[in-house]
Amino acid sequence: MALDLTTVTQALKEHYKNLTVQDLVYKDNPLLALMPKYERFGGENMPIPLIYGNPQRRSANFGNGKGVTSTSSLGRFVLTRAKDYSFASITGETIKATERDTDAFLRYATMEIDGAMHSLARSLAVAMYRDGTGSIGTVSSISTGVITLTNAEDVTNFEVGMVLNIFAPLSTTASDSRYLKPDSGTQRNADMTITKVDRSAGTVTVSGTSSAVVANDVICQKGDINAKVSGLEAWAPRVLDTNNKTLFSQDRDIDASRLGGQRFDGSSMPIEEALIGGASIVSREGGSPDYCFVDYATFSNLEKALGSKVVYDEAKARDVDVGFASIALRGPKGIIQVVPDQNCQPDVAWLIQLNTWSLNTLGAAPQFLDYDGLEMLREASDDAYEVRLGYYGNVACNAPGYNCRVALA
Numbered sequence: 001m002a003l004d005l006t007t008v009t010q011a012l013k014e015h016y017k018n019l020t021v022q023d024l025v026y027k028d029n030p031l032l033a034l035m036p037k038y039e040r041f042g043g044e045n046m047p048i049p050l051i052y053g054n055p056q057r058r059s060a061n062f063g064n065g066k067g068v069t070s071t072s073s074l075g076r077f078v079l080t081r082a083k084d085y086s087f088a089s090i091t092g093e094t095i096k097a098t099e100r101d102t103d104a105f106l107r108y109a110t111m112e113i114d115g116a117m118h119s120l121a122r123s124l125a126v127a128m129y130r131d132g133t134g135s136i137g138t139v140s141s142i143s144t145g146v147i148t149l150t151n152a153e154d155v156t157n158f159e160v161g162m163v164l165n166i167f168a169p170l171s172t173t174a175s176d177s178r179y180l181k182p183d184s185g186t187q188r189n190a191d192m193t194i195t196k197v198d199r200s201a202g203t204v205t206v207s208g209t210s211s212a213v214v215a216n217d218v219i220c221q222k223g224d225i226n227a228k229v230s231g232l233e234a235w236a237p238r239v240l241d242t243n244n245k246t247l248f249s250q251d252r253d254i255d256a257s258r259l260g261g262q263r264f265d266g267s268s269m270p271i272e273e274a275l276i277g278g279a280s281i282v283s284r285e286g287g288s289p290d291y292c293f294v295d296y297a298t299f300s301n302l303e304k305a306l307g308s309k310v311v312y313d314e315a316k317a318r319d320v321d322v323g324f325a326s327i328a329l330r331g332p333k334g335i336i337q338v339v340p341d342q343n344c345q346p347d348v349a350w351l352i353q354l355n356t357w358s359l360n361t362l363g364a365a366p367q368f369l370d371y372d373g374l375e376m377l378r379e380a381s382d383d384a385y386e387v388r389l390g391y392y393g394n395v396a397c398n399a400p401g402y403n404c405r406v407a408l409a
Helices: 003-017 016-025 030-035 062-069 092-097 102-127 153-158 254-261 272-283 298-307
Strands: 046-053 074-078 082-091 135-141 146-147 161-170 184-188 192-198 203-207 217-223 262-265 291-294 313-316 323-331 334-340 349-354 355-360 383-395 404-407
Touching: 003 203, 016 030, 016 102, 030 102, 030 313, 030 323, 046 254, 046 383, 074 383, 082 092, 082 102, 092 102, 092 383, 102 383, 135 153, 135 262, 161 254, 184 217, 262 272, 272 298, 272 323, 272 349, 272 404, 291 298, 298 323, 313 334, 323 383
Parallel strands: 262 404, 291 334
Antiparallel strands: 046 074, 082 383, 135 146, 135 217, 146 203, 161 184, 161 192, 161 217, 192 203, 291 349, 313 323, 323 334, 349 404, 355 383
16 A cells, blocks of 8 residues: 555654654753743733832831832733744655655654754754844854854854854944844845854854955854844843843843843852852842753863762753753752753853743644644645744743853853
C-alpha cells in the first residue's frame, strides 16, 4: 500500500507527542525550561499590574498625616505578543521513495522537523535573555566578509545558512559596545548569508556586500528587528535610557529599580562576591532570588573560584522530566541555584526570583501550526510538502525589583 499523505501526517502526529516536543525544546535551554508557562494568552493584550509604592498618609502628627493625599502607587505593563516561525520542507520524491517503509520516511522527516524545531526553540531561548530588538551580537571588525564579534561568546547565536541584516547602533544607546541597540532606520547592507562559522575565533564569514559595515554595528537575523520577545534584558536593562524607559506602555523612570529591575556592577569583584552583592540588593528590596543564570565561561570561573567549597545541585523543570546541573550558592535569603545556559549573554549574571516570571503564549511554544487540521501542506511552487512551526507570546515579570542584572565585566 502506498504511503499517502494522510498516512504520513498521521505518523508524524503520533511521533510528535507533547512530551516528545517538550524534551526536544527544553533539554538544552534551561531558562526556557524552568520559567513558569501560561499558554492561554488570548485577547489583544494582557495587563500585568503591580504595586510599587504604599500610600504615604503617615505622620507622627495626626493633622499632618490626615492632610497628605498620597495613595498606593500602581503600575501596569500591557503585555503584547511577539511571533516567530520556522519551516521544514520534505520533497515529494522522498515521500514516494520511502512509501513502503514508514519508519524510513520518519527518519528523514524527523531530521528536518527536529532541525526546524531546534532552530525555533533556540531563537526563543536566546530572545528570552535579550531586549526584544533582535540583536544577537555586535561587530568588532570586518575584513573581506569575515566578521569578528565584539564578544566571541556570542558566536553560539550564529549558524551556517542564517541570513543576517546589520544595522547602525542607535546614537543615544549607552556606549558599551556589547549591548548596543540597532537603529531600524539605518540598515547597513542587503542580505548577508553565513557561509562559515569559526567558533574558536568568534568569527562568521558572510556572502554579500559588506563594505558599509563598520565596528559597533548591530547584527540581527533577517526579519527579527524589533520583533522578538522582550526578555530579561528588556525587563532589567543595563541602564534605563530614552530608548527603553517605557516598556509595554509603563513609564519605568518613576521608580527605576522597582519597575525596571535592580542593577549591580560586580565587574571589579571576584565572581562569588559579585553574585552575593547582587543578591543582597534584591533581598534588601524584598525579593528572594532563587536562581542565577550565567553563560558557561562564567559558570566555569565560579566553579574554579569556589574550589573545594563548591556544592553541586540539580535544577528541575516543572511538568517535564528535564534537569540541569547547577552550583548551590548560599545567598541572604537561602540557596541560589547557579545554572549555566548557552543562551545567556556573556559577562552577565541574572539573579532572579523565578516565580515573578512567566512565558505567556497563545498555545504551546513552539507548536505545530495546523489549525486547519493539516500537519503538512503542499508547496505551491515546488514538488515538496511543508511543515510549519511557530509561537505567539511574550515574557512577563510581575515584580522587576525582585530581580537583578549583575555585570561581571
